[in-house]
Amino acid sequence: MAIKVGVIGAKGRVGSAVVEGVGEEQDLELVAEIDKDDELTQLTDAGAEVIVDFTTPNVVMDNLEFCIRNGIHCVVGTTGFDDERYDQVRAWCKENPEVGVLIAPNFAISAVLTMVFARQAAKFFDSAEVVEYHHPNKLDAPSGTVVKTARGIAEARREAGLDAMPDATEQALDGSRGADVDGVHVHAVRMTGMVAHEDVIFGTRDQSLTIRQDSYGRTSFVPGVVTGIRNVADNPGLTVGLDKYLGL
Amino acid sequence: MAIKVGVIGAKGRVGSAVVEGVGEEQDLELVAEIDKDDELTQLTDAGAEVIVDFTTPNVVMDNLEFCIRNGIHCVVGTTGFDDERYDQVRAWCKENPEVGVLIAPNFAISAVLTMVFARQAAKFFDSAEVVEYHHPNKLDAPSGTVVKTARGIAEARREAGLDAMPDATEQALDGSRGADVDGVHVHAVRMTGMVAHEDVIFGTRDQSLTIRQDSYGRTSFVPGVVTGIRNVADNPGLTVGLDKYLGL
Amino acid sequence: MAIKVGVIGAKGRVGSAVVEGVGEEQDLELVAEIDKDDELTQLTDAGAEVIVDFTTPNVVMDNLEFCIRNGIHCVVGTTGFDDERYDQVRAWCKENPEVGVLIAPNFAISAVLTMVFARQAAKFFDSAEVVEYHHPNKLDAPSGTVVKTARGIAEARREAGLDAMPDATEQALDGSRGADVDGVHVHAVRMTGMVAHEDVIFGTRDQSLTIRQDSYGRTSFVPGVVTGIRNVADNPGLTVGLDKYLGL
Amino acid sequence: MAIKVGVIGAKGRVGSAVVEGVGEEQDLELVAEIDKDDELTQLTDAGAEVIVDFTTPNVVMDNLEFCIRNGIHCVVGTTGFDDERYDQVRAWCKENPEVGVLIAPNFAISAVLTMVFARQAAKFFDSAEVVEYHHPNKLDAPSGTVVKTARGIAEARREAGLDAMPDATEQALDGSRGADVDGVHVHAVRMTGMVAHEDVIFGTRDQSLTIRQDSYGRTSFVPGVVTGIRNVADNPGLTVGLDKYLGL
Numbered sequence: 001m002a003i004k005v006g007v008i009g010a011k012g013r014v015g016s017a018v019v020e021g022v023g024e025e026q027d028l029e030l031v032a033e034i035d036k037d038d039e040l041t042q043l044t045d046a047g048a049e050v051i052v053d054f055t056t057p058n059v060v061m062d063n064l065e066f067c068i069r070n071g072i073h074c075v076v077g078t079t080g081f082d083d084e085r086y087d088q089v090r091a092w093c094k095e096n097p098e099v100g101v102l103i104a105p106n107f108a109i110s111a112v113l114t115m116v117f118a119r120q121a122a123k124f125f126d127s128a129e130v131v132e133y134h135h136p137n138k139l140d141a142p143s144g145t146v147v148k149t150a151r152g153i154a155e156a157r158r159e160a161g162l163d164a165m166p167d168a169t170e171q172a173l174d175g176s177r178g179a180d181v182d183g184v185h186v187h188a189v190r191m192t193g194m195v196a197h198e199d200v201i202f203g204t205r206d207q208s209l210t211i212r213q214d215s216y217g218r219t220s221f222v223p224g225v226v227t228g229i230r231n232v233a234d235n236p237g238l239t240v241g242l243d244k245y246l247g248l
Numbered sequence: 249m250a251i252k253v254g255v256i257g258a259k260g261r262v263g264s265a266v267v268e269g270v271g272e273e274q275d276l277e278l279v280a281e282i283d284k285d286d287e288l289t290q291l292t293d294a295g296a297e298v299i300v301d302f303t304t305p306n307v308v309m310d311n312l313e314f315c316i317r318n319g320i321h322c323v324v325g326t327t328g329f330d331d332e333r334y335d336q337v338r339a340w341c342k343e344n345p346e347v348g349v350l351i352a353p354n355f356a357i358s359a360v361l362t363m364v365f366a367r368q369a370a371k372f373f374d375s376a377e378v379v380e381y382h383h384p385n386k387l388d389a390p391s392g393t394v395v396k397t398a399r400g401i402a403e404a405r406r407e408a409g410l411d412a413m414p415d416a417t418e419q420a421l422d423g424s425r426g427a428d429v430d431g432v433h434v435h436a437v438r439m440t441g442m443v444a445h446e447d448v449i450f451g452t453r454d455q456s457l458t459i460r461q462d463s464y465g466r467t468s469f470v471p472g473v474v475t476g477i478r479n480v481a482d483n484p485g486l487t488v489g490l491d492k493y494l495g496l
Numbered sequence: 497m498a499i500k501v502g503v504i505g506a507k508g509r510v511g512s513a514v515v516e517g518v519g520e521e522q523d524l525e526l527v528a529e530i531d532k533d534d535e536l537t538q539l540t541d542a543g544a545e546v547i548v549d550f551t552t553p554n555v556v557m558d559n560l561e562f563c564i565r566n567g568i569h570c571v572v573g574t575t576g577f578d579d580e581r582y583d584q585v586r587a588w589c590k591e592n593p594e595v596g597v598l599i600a601p602n603f604a605i606s607a608v609l610t611m612v613f614a615r616q617a618a619k620f621f622d623s624a625e626v627v628e629y630h631h632p633n634k635l636d637a638p639s640g641t642v643v644k645t646a647r648g649i650a651e652a653r654r655e656a657g658l659d660a661m662p663d664a665t666e667q668a669l670d671g672s673r674g675a676d677v678d679g680v681h682v683h684a685v686r687m688t689g690m691v692a693h694e695d696v697i698f699g700t701r702d703q704s705l706t707i708r709q710d711s712y713g714r715t716s717f718v719p720g721v722v723t724g725i726r727n728v729a730d731n732p733g734l735t736v737g738l739d740k741y742l743g744l
Numbered sequence: 745m746a747i748k749v750g751v752i753g754a755k756g757r758v759g760s761a762v763v764e765g766v767g768e769e770q771d772l773e774l775v776a777e778i779d780k781d782d783e784l785t786q787l788t789d790a791g792a793e794v795i796v797d798f799t800t801p802n803v804v805m806d807n808l809e810f811c812i813r814n815g816i817h818c819v820v821g822t823t824g825f826d827d828e829r830y831d832q833v834r835a836w837c838k839e840n841p842e843v844g845v846l847i848a849p850n851f852a853i854s855a856v857l858t859m860v861f862a863r864q865a866a867k868f869f870d871s872a873e874v875v876e877y878h879h880p881n882k883l884d885a886p887s888g889t890v891v892k893t894a895r896g897i898a899e900a901r902r903e904a905g906l907d908a909m910p911d912a913t914e915q916a917l918d919g920s921r922g923a924d925v926d927g928v929h930v931h932a933v934r935m936t937g938m939v940a941h942e943d944v945i946f947g948t949r950d951q952s953l954t955i956r957q958d959s960y961g962r963t964s965f966v967p968g969v970v971t972g973i974r975n976v977a978d979n980p981g982l983t984v985g986l987d988k989y990l991g992l
Contacts (some may be wrong), residue, residue, distance in 0.1 A: 173923035
């Protein structure tokens with residue numbers, strides 16, 4: 001039997017892509033689309049088993065409280081969570097121990113895998129650097145994903161007791177060696193026409209390993225959300241990060 | 249204290265690179281170099297704790313019997329092992345249960361990781377293909393490594409219950425879609441100047457993930473052999489494949 | 497003063513992107529949008545100096561006759577031209593010698609440059625192969641662009657008197673070495689999420705050169721059409737192929 | 745008939761690769777190998793028609809004077825040339841107008857083509873950046889080749905009257921956007937195992953073009969030197985840069 005899914009924020013750019021994505025899966029049934037002026041009771045009326053929430057920081061907590069208390073599992077891509085909020089969600093989950101809640105900053109499955117593999121590979125290589133490529137309208141450099149990836153690499157190297165990376169550079173044009181994120185050099189390219197792309201590069205004797213992630217469009221989060229919907233009921237309590245669901 | 253290492257086949261192309269590589273590591277001490285006309289007792293005389301064997305199918309079994317019976321751990325890159333040989337090694341190990349033996353077809357750590365990551369990633373993507381690039385003197389196409397990678401992907405897809413990959417091709421020039429290895433399309437490029445390179449490409453909605461492996465020279469197996477030497481004593485019995493040592 | 501542009505086929509998928517693209521350029525002014533039920537005289541009424549035609553084989557010739565006879569330059573991306581049609585266009589141009597007509601099968605400037613550079617580079621390398629990557633809904637393999645690129649490489653090699661490429665392959669899985677297009681091996685990958693991508697790879701002693709073209713979206717032809725509009729008046733008579741306008 | 749070639753600096757790392765490379769070509773005949781203690785008259789005695797000079801700044805001018813005065817064409821990869829030295833060579837050539845002299849800072853044909861194509865492509869794209877990858881023992885960042893490539897792109901953009909590249913970056917980690925070379929952002933990666941690699945990336949609406957150059961070994965200059973030897977007699981006078989011989 002299909003899983004009954006409700007989407008909160010169903011008319012937003014992301015939410016509407018989720019609505020469409022859910023509609024394409026045979027094992028998922030869309031039973032409710034909630035937007036700003038709709039009542040959350042539509043979810044219970046429709047018998048939703050899982051909700052997907054891509055809304056805003058100021059409404060997401062109310063949504064979660066309602067759903068958890070009504071035994072509805074939650075897959076959440078809304079931003080703005082901090083420790084205090086996580087603790088609140090954990091408290092609600094404690095009172096409803098059968099409910100699963102997945103909160104993830106990134107649902108693009110290729111980006112999540114890149115981060116996981118980068119952390120796994122880090123200890124086997126002398127060198128590691130990251131190059132990211134985005135459209136030129138992006139406001140920050142490097143991307144948050146890449147900073148996180150670099151920190152994961154740095155942490156794995158520390159845990160493995162690796163030395164600093166070899167680098168004999170004596171004369172460098174300012175900026176040419178990139179930004180230093182915990183000892184990992186990170187470079188950001190801005191290029192008209194590109195969307196979002198990332199190379200995590202590792203090198204050791206006579207070889208390199210590159211993990212390349214390409215996003216070509218704006219709905220790359222959909223497969224990750226679908227993975228979340230399918231697995232959230234089997235993961236009671238709060239889970240932060242889609243990687244926990246990937247079984248790696 | 250440094251691990252005492254003996255190299256069998258020390259004057260061969262591979263063996264001499266191992267000798268050099270061992271010499272560069274502070275936690276390893278080279279105590280014996282054995283080649284064709286040397287006695288294996290040099291290993292016991294020198295107090296070797298681990299041997300590395302890159303020799304030939306017709307002598308490797310004698311080497312292993314001697315070492316295992318003398319309590320020396322073995323890291324083996326020699327080819328030609330089949331089930332019968334593995335069983336023989338297991339029998340010797342049973343009599344000497346503290347001894348570890350690692351036999352691996354591929355010690356290039358980036359290639360081994362590529363295979364492991366490919367298997368892990370496979371179930372999350374609709375499409376997967378492999379492109380390998382080698383120098384034009386290579387006799388077989390595609391490479392054995394790539395066939396193995398493709399089989400791993402196919403197996404992971406089957407286990408996850410994935411459908412066949414989408415492919416609407418109606419008109420194709422013969423060969424343009426590559427070779428079919430268990431449903432995974434595999435392409436082999438032959439290019440003067442190149443050494444050995446591999447792209448494992450996965451795609452799903454609006455995104456792709458590429459795991460790229462580059463070998464630039466002939467000593468890319470050295471870091472993997474060193475990893476083997478460091479870990480073989482902690483892995484008693486027979487282990488086939490370097491991936492088992494990587495803790496992934 | 498801005499160039500006055502009319503778009504024929506203005507409501508089609510391609511035509512509407514041209515309309516939008518022309519609107520973004522300060523030196524171009526959109527003066528007429530013609531679709532199925534509109535009269536071509538709107539073009540003359542509006543004083544169009546250049547038209548862009550992305551229509552269908554069965555109406556394009558009438559459009560061209562009207563425009564050329566009225567002194568309007570033409571930039572044409574419609575398909576279905578053969579020698580007979582080119583001769584007819586040349587005949588009309590002969591009667592109106594000041595009019596320029598550009599007919600091009602491909603307006604994606606990065607794809608056109610890839611083809612030009614591939615032809616230029618070919619004679620300096622021992623090996624050359626092409627790998628193309630497309631979404632899995634594509635019906636033909638390899639793409640027409642890639643076949644053309646391969647033929648250009650083969651022709652340049654013949655003109656330079658190069659030998660056949662080195663290839664020692666003795667054992668090959670069927671299809672693994674790709675399709676043979678005039679001696680150039682061509683490989684086609686089909687991958688969910690991808691759009692249209694091409695690697696033209698050249699190799700010689702200890703080095704390779706790769707020309708990579710990526711299309712990320714469906715309006716990659718717009719910059720080429722704009723280049724066509726700006727230059728067509730300076731190129732009287734029939735020109736086939738955007739490359740002739742690039743001054744390379 | 746084969747061209748008679750002398751190599752000066754024949755025992756140096758580069759010179760000995762040239763000796764070997766010349767030996768592999770059927771249309772070239774090695775007639776003299778000169779090193780430190782040898783007399784240049786060996787060249788005239790052996791009837792050398794072309795010399796290759798990979799020596800040092802302090803001896804190259806004497807070598808050139810001798811060869812030019814004796815009617816021997818010169819292919820020169822030695823460094824340290826400035827305007828004064830070029831003028832001196834031109835003066836010798838004026839007295840011996842049939843002699844050709846090629847002085848080039850870079851004989852790796854793929855690197856030279858990358859620079860030429862980058863300059864040709866520059867004016868058709870909104871964005872352009874360069875990423876280079878080298879082994880970690882390199883002392884300078886970015887490489888001289890890449891700085892030159894970036895300057896060529898900047899010059900081509902200026903000549904075409906292009907605006908500054910789009911870049912909305914507001915918050916950037918220091919160095920993340922690379923070094924600014926005449927407005928072109930340049931990034932340098934240092935990676936154990938790598939040799940010398942370069943990506944020149946161009947982007948415009950919905951597309952990008954990447955020219956990638958890979959050096960896998962230390963003899964990548966040989967094909968360019970051979971091209972020089974074959975063409976120098978047909979190019980009397982001083983030529984600076986191998987690109988002039990490529991007929992592009």
